[in-house]
Amino acid sequence: MAGTGTRRRGSRWWRAALCTTAGTVLAAATAACGTVARTGPADVAALAAQATTISETGSSLLYPLMRSWAAAYQRATPGVTVTTESTSSGTGITAASAGTTDLGASDAYLSSGDLVKNPALVNIPLAVSAQTVIYNLPDVSGHVRLDGAVLAEIYDGTITTWDDSRITAINPGLTLPAMKIVPIRRLDSSGDTFLFTSYLSTGNQAPADQAWNSQIGYGTTVTWPSVTGEMSETGSLSMLHACASTPGCVAYNGISYLGQAQAAGLGEAELANDAGQYTLPTAGAITASVDSFVSLTPPNETISMIDGPALTGYPIVNYEYAVVSTRQRDAVTAGALSAFLRWVITTGNEPAYVDAVGFQPLPSALVTLGKQQIAEIGS
Amino acid sequence: MTATLTAPAGATATAGPPAAHRAPRRPRRTRGVLLHTPGKLSALLAGLVLLSLAWGALGGWVAAQHSSAADALVPVNDRLSLDARHMYQSIADADATITAAFLASPTPPLGQLQRYEKDLATAHGDLSVLQAASGDQAEGTALGQVGGGLSAYSGYVGEATAEYAMGYPLTGGSFLQVASEEAHLVLLPAASTVFTRENAALDAASGQATGVPTEIALLVLAVVTGFVLYRAQRWLARRTNRLFSPGLVLASLMLVIGVAWLAAGFLAARSDLSRGIGHGSAPVQDLALASIGVQQIRGDAVLNVISRSGNASFQQDFVAASKKIGPGPGTWLGAAASAQEAGARESGGAGPSLVASAGRDATSWYAANTRVYLLGTHADYAGERNLVVGTAAGSTLAGYNALEDDFSNAIQADQAVFASGASEGASALDPLPGVVIATSLLMAAGCAWAVSRRLAEYR
Numbered sequence: 001m002a003g004t005g006t007r008r009r010g011s012r013w014w015r016a017a018l019c020t021t022a023g024t025v026l027a028a029a030t031a032a033c034g035t036v037a038r039t040g041p042a043d044v045a046a047l048a049a050q051a052t053t054i055s056e057t058g059s060s061l062l063y064p065l066m067r068s069w070a071a072a073y074q075r076a077t078p079g080v081t082v083t084t085e086s087t088s089s090g091t092g093i094t095a096a097s098a099g100t101t102d103l104g105a106s107d108a109y110l111s112s113g114d115l116v117k118n119p120a121l122v123n124i125p126l127a128v129s130a131q132t133v134i135y136n137l138p139d140v141s142g143h144v145r146l147d148g149a150v151l152a153e154i155y156d157g158t159i160t161t162w163d164d165s166r167i168t169a170i171n172p173g174l175t176l177p178a179m180k181i182v183p184i185r186r187l188d189s190s191g192d193t194f195l196f197t198s199y200l201s202t203g204n205q206a207p208a209d210q211a212w213n214s215q216i217g218y219g220t221t222v223t224w225p226s227v228t229g230e231m232s233e234t235g236s237l238s239m240l241h242a243c244a245s246t247p248g249c250v251a252y253n254g255i256s257y258l259g260q261a262q263a264a265g266l267g268e269a270e271l272a273n274d275a276g277q278y279t280l281p282t283a284g285a286i287t288a289s290v291d292s293f294v295s296l297t298p299p300n301e302t303i304s305m306i307d308g309p310a311l312t313g314y315p316i317v318n319y320e321y322a323v324v325s326t327r328q329r330d331a332v333t334a335g336a337l338s339a340f341l342r343w344v345i346t347t348g349n350e351p352a353y354v355d356a357v358g359f360q361p362l363p364s365a366l367v368t369l370g371k372q373q374i375a376e377i378g379s
Numbered sequence: 380m381t382a383t384l385t386a387p388a389g390a391t392a393t394a395g396p397p398a399a400h401r402a403p404r405r406p407r408r409t410r411g412v413l414l415h416t417p418g419k420l421s422a423l424l425a426g427l428v429l430l431s432l433a434w435g436a437l438g439g440w441v442a443a444q445h446s447s448a449a450d451a452l453v454p455v456n457d458r459l460s461l462d463a464r465h466m467y468q469s470i471a472d473a474d475a476t477i478t479a480a481f482l483a484s485p486t487p488p489l490g491q492l493q494r495y496e497k498d499l500a501t502a503h504g505d506l507s508v509l510q511a512a513s514g515d516q517a518e519g520t521a522l523g524q525v526g527g528g529l530s531a532y533s534g535y536v537g538e539a540t541a542e543y544a545m546g547y548p549l550t551g552g553s554f555l556q557v558a559s560e561e562a563h564l565v566l567l568p569a570a571s572t573v574f575t576r577e578n579a580a581l582d583a584a585s586g587q588a589t590g591v592p593t594e595i596a597l598l599v600l601a602v603v604t605g606f607v608l609y610r611a612q613r614w615l616a617r618r619t620n621r622l623f624s625p626g627l628v629l630a631s632l633m634l635v636i637g638v639a640w641l642a643a644g645f646l647a648a649r650s651d652l653s654r655g656i657g658h659g660s661a662p663v664q665d666l667a668l669a670s671i672g673v674q675q676i677r678g679d680a681v682l683n684v685i686s687r688s689g690n691a692s693f694q695q696d697f698v699a700a701s702k703k704i705g706p707g708p709g710t711w712l713g714a715a716a717s718a719q720e721a722g723a724r725e726s727g728g729a730g731p732s733l734v735a736s737a738g739r740d741a742t743s744w745y746a747a748n749t750r751v752y753l754l755g756t757h758a759d760y761a762g763e764r765n766l767v768v769g770t771a772a773g774s775t776l777a778g779y780n781a782l783e784d785d786f787s788n789a790i791q792a793d794q795a796v797f798a799s800g801a802s803e804g805a806s807a808l809d810p811l812p813g814v815v816i817a818t819s820l821l822m823a824a825g826c827a828w829a830v831s832r833r834l835a836e837y838r
Contacts, residue, residue, distance in 0.1 A: 112559035113686025113693070116679075119564050198549050215761050218549075223758045274546070293550070298535065298557050304549040 052336040057085040058092020058105030059191050060236035061129060061254025062320045065357045066105060069348045073340055080336055086235060090189020090220045096121060096323040102337055104323035107131075107191025107254070108220055109302040120327045124373045125301050125319035126344050128290050128360035130255045130281040131195045133269040134240075136247050137162060139177060140267060143280065145170045146250075147272035148199050148307070148315075149206035154250060155183050156212065157227035162248065170272075180229060184242050184251035187232040189220045191318075192239075196252040197222050198306040199271075199316050240264065255281050256357035273315040274307045281314045286360050289313030294363045301369050319366070320359070326376045334379045341377075345370045416618065417837045420830055423611060427826035431630065434604045435819020438641060441593045442811035445645070448588035449652060449805035453798045456577075456584040457660065459512055461794075463574040464667040466505035466525065470532075470570055471674035472783075473498035474562040477536055478555055478681050479768040479776065485548045499533060509573060518576045524569035532561045556685060563678065574671070578664060585656050588804065589649050601638045608634065608826075615833060626829025630822040637818035641811055648807040655800020658722025662715035663793045666734070669711040670786040672704040673741070677779050680751055684760075684767050694752040701745050706738030715789070722796055733792055737785035744778035751775060 056066060063086035070082035087095075089106035096104030097118045110123045133146055150166055153159040159166055162176045186193045197218035202209055216222050224230070231246065233239045236257050243251040244264040253261065258268060258281070270278035279285045288310040297303050307315045322341060328334035348354075349361035362370065477495040480487035506525055513519050535558035542551035612627045679693035705712030716734040747766065754763040767775050 109553065109556075111682075111686040112556040112563070113682040115560050116563040116682055117693075202547075202549050213548075217760055217764065219760070221758070223760055296538065296550070298538075298554070300557060300560065302553055302557050302560075304553040306549045308547065308550070309545070 051079045051081075052332055053081040053083060054103060054333075054337055054340055055083050055085075055101045056103040056105060057087050057095050057101045058103075058323070059089045059107050059254075059320060060086040061089075061107050061131075061192055061256055062105045062126070063236070064256045065127065065320075065353065065359055068353055068356065069344055072348070072353070073343055076343075077339070080340070082340065086237070088186075088188040088220075088235065089191030089194070093220075093323050094189075096325060099325065099329075102324070102328070102333065103341075106321045106323050107318055108194035109304075109319070109321055110323060118325075120325045121323055122326055122373045122376060123301060123321040123323050124341060124345070124370050125362055125366050126322050126341075126370075127320050127349060127354055127362060128286060129318055129320045130286045130314055130358070131192060131199075131252055131316040131318070132255055132258050132261070132281055133196075133271060134243055134251050134253055134258075134261045134266045135269060136243050136249045136266055137177065137179065138247060138265065140174065142174055143270045143278075144174060144176070144267060145272070145278045146269045147206075147278075148202060149208035151196075151250075152200040152208045152212040154181055155185065155200065155227065156208075156216070156225040158208070160228070170278075179248040182229050182231060182246050182249040183227055184231040184233055184239055184246070184249050185224055186234065186239065188234045191220060192236065192252055192254060193222065194218060194220045195306065195316050195318055198304060202307045240266075256359065258358055271315050273311075273313050274309055275311045277311060279312065279314045281316075281358065283360060285312060285314035286317050289315070289317040290360065290363065294365050297366060297369065299369060299372065301366065301373065319362075324377060326378060328377060328379045331379045334377050338374050338377045341374045342371065345374075417834060420834045420837070423614075424827060424830035424834065427607070427611060427630070427830065428823045430604050430607055431819050431822035431826055434600055434634070434637075434822070435816050437600055438597055438637060438815035438819065439812040441597050442641065442644070442808065442815055444593065445588055445590070445648065446805065446808035446811060448584050449648060449801060449808050452581075452584055452588060452652075452655075452660075452801040452805070455512070456581040457663075457794070457797060457801075459509060460574070460577040460581045460664075460667075461790075462505040462508050463570070463577040464670065466502050466509065467567065467570040467574050467671055468674055468783075469498040469502040469505065470525075470529075470562060470566045471671075471678055473502065474532075474559055475674075475677045475681050478559055478685070481539065481543060481548075481551065481555055482681070482684060482764060483768040483770075485543045485551070495536075499529070502529060509577070515576060515580075518573055521569040521572040521576075525566055525573065528561055528566040528569065532558050532566060535561060559682060559685070563682070567678075571671070574667070578667075581660065581664075585652070585660065588801075588808075589652050589656070594645055597641070598638075601634065604822075605631065605634055611826075611830075615829070619833060624829040624833075626825040626827070626832070628825075630825035630829070633818040633822040633825065637815050637822075640814045640818075644807050644811045644814075648804040651800050651804035651807060653800075654722070655797045655804065658718055659793045659795070659797025659800055662718040662722075662734070663790050663797060665711040665715040665718070666737075666786055666790050666793065669704045669715070669737070669741075670783065670790075672700045672711070673744075673779065673782055673786070676700050676748060677775070680748060680767050680775060683752075683755065684764050694755075697748055697752065701741075701748075704741060706735075706741060712738050712741065715793075719789075719793065733785065733789035737782060737789055740778065740782045740785050744775065744782050747773065747775045747778050 056070070063084065066084045070084050073082055074080060089108050092101070092104030092106045093110065093114060094104075095101040097114065106123070107129065110121060115121060133151065135144060137144065144167075146167070147170060150159065150170065153166065159181065161178055161180055163178045168174075168176055197212075197216065200209065201213035201218045216225065224232075231242055231249070233242045236253050239251045239253050240257050240261055243249040243261070243266055261268065268280065270280055272278055273289075289305060289308045292308050292310045292313065293303055293305045301319065303319075305317050305319075308317070322344075324337065324341070328337060345362055345367050349367075351361075354361055473495050476491055476498065480491035480495070506522060506529065510519075510522050510526070513522055535554050539551040539554035539558060542548070542554060608627055608631050612624055612631075615624050615627070616622055676697050679696055683693045702710070704710060706716065707713050712734060716738070719734055751763055751766050754760075754766065765774070770776055
């Protein structure tokens with residue numbers, strides 16, 4: 001009887017020990033899964049190798065590059081599917097906030113209001129972009145010069161024709177037609193609108209810019225002044241097509257659509273920077289602008305680079321952001337998303353990808369900050 | 380003699396093995412001593428003296444605990460709670476002020492900048508006081524977050540100011556947004572944690588100052604002591620044929636005096652403290668919560684102006700917060716008004732009218748905020764911005780300033796009520812430890828005198 005009792009106690013002891021050991025192993029495994037984003041690349045790769053779909057929606061400006069990233073990443077990482085959708089930056093932010101997409105793409109950083117409402121969100125720069133101002137003046141050769149004040153007065157209806165003295169004054173070598181200006185703007189919640197209206201709000205801080213800033217301001221949506229003949233479009237491609245089919249138009253669009261705009265015979269404006277220099281969005285001008293902001297960029301990478309101090313810089317440059325929640329639905333998604341984002345800000349920033357759409361690679365300091373933010377993604 | 384008596388007495392009182400096992404180990408001499416009257420008298424002497432001293436020690440300790448808690452209520456607990464509220468308010472006001480100022484103009488008026496600087500200085504000052512007083516690990520962590528966050532916050536605002544000054548308002552604006560994120564996601568939640576814990580500490584201290592359990596324990600000991608004195612007197616009377624022992628009568632009298640004094644002191648203090656807490660401290664806490672709610676509405680309105688992405692509507696939060704703040708039944712302002720009205724009925728004062736003034740200003744301020752959100756809904760962003768960051772009469776800033784003044788005045792009035800009640804309560808408690816200790820010493824002396832006289836008759 002005593003012996004039986006001893007065997008029972010022994011059996012319970014072993015069972016307890018086994019359970020404890022199994023529990024510890026399980027807990028360790030769970031903990032490892034829970035913090036997969038902070039573990040080594042091998043773990044992430046192993047998780048990413050599982051059949052996973054990463055969904056992306058947002059910025060139409062980033063879309064061409066995102067599409068090529070998605071295709072390349074899927075080839076390099078079997079089992080991972082990246083679905084992309086060209087909508088708008090506002091949609092990207094909203095979808096990421098609501099958790100209906102894994103990755104929201106935005107030309108604009110998250111506002112403090114967005115972040116206070118959705119504290120789990122982070123915005124991670126993926127590449128450097130610029131915005132172009134295009135126009136349809138078939139008989140004009142060379143680049144028309146424009147500045148923030150003139151554009152503000154075009155978009156508020158003060159300047160209505162291309163031969164207005166305020167335009168000709170800054171284009172001394174150019175003969176401009178007495179053609180009516182048709183301003184085209186985005187109707188949807190757009191990062192392009194955020195960048196463009198930011199430029200109109202500051203520009204060279206002329207009275208017209210100040211008036212725009214105080215009366216209309218900047219944002220992904222603004223209350224556009226009513227202008228005779230104005231056109232409203234949704235998405236970058238629609239902006240391009242509308243301008244291509246409307247002589248006298250002026251429109252703003254991401255640099256990733258510049259090639260198509262040029263192919264459609266549209267002109268590309270030289271924009272005045274803060275120093276009063278007129279520049280085109282060349283690689284050198286974009287990089288010069290961004291360089292002056294690198295050391296200022298805070299850890300959450302929220303910064304406006306519009307109309308920066310670089311003498312030779314292009315005035316409308318920005319980081320293209322991935323808006324991501326740091327609390328993903330599961331460890332596998334978190335791991336896959338982290339791996340994809342790390343790939344984008346490193347391999348995806350190589351010339352083979354960014355050159356095709358006129359983007360510039362992220363400065364190395366931004367890659368470091370980006371990796372730190374990506375490390376916060378978990379489940 | 381004492382050593383000989385003490386050890387067997389303890390052994391007798393202790394539950395242990397059966398007598399059959401224990402008996403051989405007990406010294407025969409001790410057992411003999413206890414069986415005789417001198418031994419019993421010696422034991423009685425020791426027991427009565429010890430009981431008297433125990434009563435004095437417990438009574439003094441309980442009275443000292445209550446007195447110390449009451450003394451600390453106003454200068455320590457209430458002050459820390461107010462400092463925590465100030466710290467929250469200062470941080471929230473600093474962020475709303477500086478953000479609104481730069482939204483209104485890239486060169487904000489000096490007054491707004493000074494207000495921001497003053498807010499930060501107040502927050503730092505409150506933080507230092509709270510850190511010096513904090514013994515709570517969770518609160519220490521939150522205070523550490525506030526300390527680190529304040530440095531980061533002021534750094535971002537400094538960057539923003541520099542960018543604005545250099546003529547880069549957009550970069551400055553983005554730094555202000557980063558600063559606001561730091562304020563809303565790090566600083567204010569941490570400051571809120573500190574405020575909650577300090578409020579809890581104030582409640583606990585109030586409970587300690589007016590707590591009943593230790594008083595009940597004291598009462599039980601007093602009854603036991605009185606019964607033992609009575610039995611001792613009876614026993615001595617039977618042995619000596621003397622009806623009264625003067626020493627034990629003196630001890631009994633001292634016990635009665637001590638208990639009566641304690642009861643009167645506790646009741647008076649309890650009444651004063653309860654009045655101070657109910658009509659002063661409680662409405663202060665309600666007003667503090669209402670003030671924090673107002674800060675949240677103000678901060679959200681400013682953030683809403685910045686956020687144009689369309690998915691960061693703060694309107695629902697505004698409606699929910701305004702329902703909690705009041706005025707009206709079941710709201711913070713309603714509770715503060717009720718408490719103050721009750722206090723005013725007892726003693727008179729300006730409290731109720733101050734809360735009523737806050738209620739009126741809150742109602743008109745809500746109307747202005749409702750207009751703000753309506754303008755935003757109709758995409759009149761310029762109108763929305765002017766109403767939030769403008770300083771003209773009718774702007775939400777003007778209403779907010781008026782409301783904060785109302786809160787400050789009402790809190791100050793309630794503070795005075797609380798300080799008065801707590802001070803009177805503490806005064807009633809102050810002499811109690813001395814009285815109890817003195818009476819217990821006299822009790823012990825009376826017992827010793829009474830029993831030693833009987834003991835001397837056997838020598």
